[in-house]
Amino acid sequence: MSAARTAAVIGGGIAGPAVALALHKAGIETTVYEQHPVRDKAAGGTIALAPNGVAALHLLGAGSAVEAAGQRLDRQIMTLGGDRRIELPGLPGAGPYQAISRAEVSRILRELAIGHGVRFEYGKRLTAARENERSVTAVFGDGSEATADVLIGADGVHSVVRGLIDPGAPGPAYTGMLAFEGWAPVGVESDERTMVFAFGERAYYLYWATPGGGTGYGINLPQPTPMSLTEARRVPVAEWMTVLRETYRNDVPGGALIEGTDPATLQVNGALHIMPPVPHWHRGRMVLVGDAVHAPSNSSGQGASLAVESAIQLARCLRDAGDVPGAFRAYEKLRRRRVEGIAAQAARVNRTKAPGAVGKALMPVLMRLLLKTAMKPERTMAPALRYRIDWDERVAA
Ligand SMILES: Cc1cc2nc3c(=O)[nH]c(=O)nc-3n(C[C@H](O)[C@H](O)[C@H](O)COP(=O)(O)OP(=O)(O)OC[C@H]3O[C@@H](n4cnc5c(N)ncnc54)[C@H](O)[C@@H]3O)c2cc1C
Incomplete structure (x- = not known):
């Protein structure tokens, strides 16, 4: 029982x-x-x-x-400052x-x-x-x-x-970042099966080509003072767009993605917590x-x-x-x-x-560490990604 x-x-x-x-x-x-x-x-x-x-x-x-x-996303690419592009090795059979x-x-x-x-x-x-x-x-x-x-x-x-x-x-602890999500009718060099993690000049973002054209993206904007979701959404979107344009203006394709976004569709997702x-x-x-x-x-x-x-x-x-x-x-x-x-x-x-x-x-040291981790997926990522639960196995007391 x-x-x-x-x-x-x-x-x-x-x-x-x-x-x-x-x-x-x-x-x-x-x-x-x-x-x-x-x-x-x-x-x-x-x-x-x-x-x-x-x-x-x-x-x-x-x-x-x-x-x-x-x-479905099977490939992951990391870009550093726009000019270095590194394909992260996958885990065969992990899905x-x-x-x-x-x-x-x-x-x-x-x-x-x-x-x-x-x-x-x-x-x-x-x-x-x-x-x-x-x-x-x-x-x-x-x-x-x-x-x-x-x-x-x-x-x-x-x-x-x-x-x-x-x-x-x-x-929860505030990570020092606010999250946004957007979409722009802008083409990128990667295909629909690829997620790109981009470490831009001033801030991180990620993007993926969407089926039927265009590109979806997520932003982690550094913001030292925590803001609740309600507070972040109270700021007019036009103001956020100005901040994002300024933050990503030298990034490729970050700058074009922000420029191409209809401000009415920008999602303000609020503070990121752990x-x-x-x-x-x-x-x-x-x-x-x-x-x-x-x-x-x-x-x-x-x-x-x-x-x-x-x-x-x-x-x-x-x-x-x-x-x-x-x-x-x-x-x-x-x-x-x-x-x-x-x-x-x-x-x-x-x-x-x-x-x-x-x-x-x-x-530079942190980035080298991050790359080292990503380049040895069997050791660093397999324990997380290959985890499977056997429903029928009885749990030991
Ligand atoms: C910007 C962002 C990006 C993310 N990206 C990823 C990602 O790429 N991959 C990933 O795996 N995860 C991601 N996450 C995390 C993921 O969304 C969460 O881990 C997941 O939603 C957790 O689910 P949950 O049901 O525990 O909590 P929630 O989804 O937060 O659900 C909690 C629910 O409880 C309800 N609730 C709260 N208090 C009460 C109450 N007192 N009484 C009754 N109901 C209550 C809430 O209304 C809510 O519906 C992301 C999160 C954010 C913010």
Whole structure:
């Protein structure tokens, strides 16, 4: 018998519907509570799903839909200052990345979960929780409550559940960068299967040719003072366009991409955060999954993939452990080392994207280190990208 019969999942982004699907596979009845009043409010923006994440999505039955909706990317190129162009070696047999909107991944997982009988409730913002020996009750901002055997915090980087588990838990750390996304009807020298990571004169960006013409791009703009998403979106887009034009004016093709962008289509995605190691992943009947416990920075290209992996591993542990505390301990043991290792690797990349005064002086050394890492993928990237979960294997106590 599984350690729990029912689960309340807080958050309907990516980890929430993924854990709901995995719990369904494990025979646990689940309801997902999302704070936004409408379904498709999940933040947009393009993400690249890594091969390990795509494999985890296949395990949940969502892989084919994601591959059909996504843009397959098999090549990665790094450019330094525009003139040096280095093709990063691939990992044979690991599988491609998939570029897809975050909202689309969320929708695919949610619709699949609903098809399996998972309930979703909207406009439910968790504010508190009460526990006793047998159950946990979620309390929502609208005064309603929901009781289940376990409560799973899939509520993202600003998690409320994290603070309920441990009021002293660390909050997200600002990376010193603001994210933007755009598209321009501008051709680039690479094809639709290639992602280019460009270290420009003043700032980092990445771009990919889109099917049917044009180029999509993501920007990590150094910005020393943190800005919330609301604050960043309050700044008129014309002002952001001026800043971006100035920042990328000497970069190829960065300058042309900004010039060619219709300002009305520029997406302001706000401050980029990472989660420092979280001391307590669980307490009593409450546990964390996804960005709430391990947001590794977008430099890793792994946030969503790790969220789906953790969702599956948590469900396996609840399926196989004799009781809830045992399941949560086994889950943390399976996941902590992996996610913290990937986060540490990504933090090193971040230092090259938003260097401070000392970082700027050390830039050539940092770049050499980064290249060395990228050039030995079997040693440095294979553990992340070749990770596969065996759903049928029993989790050891
Ligand atoms: C600019 C940017 C680029 C990125 N690029 C990549 C990439 O290329 N590859 C990649 O793998 N990852 C990328 N990521 C990271 C990826 O988006 C996250 O890792 C992923 O979305 C985590 O999913 P999650 O469900 O844990 O959190 P979220 O997607 O943030 O979902 C959390 C959900 O919980 C809800 N919620 C919050 N609080 C409450 C509450 N109190 N009550 C009820 N509901 C609540 C929120 O409304 C939200 O719907 C990127 C992130 C950013 C910001």
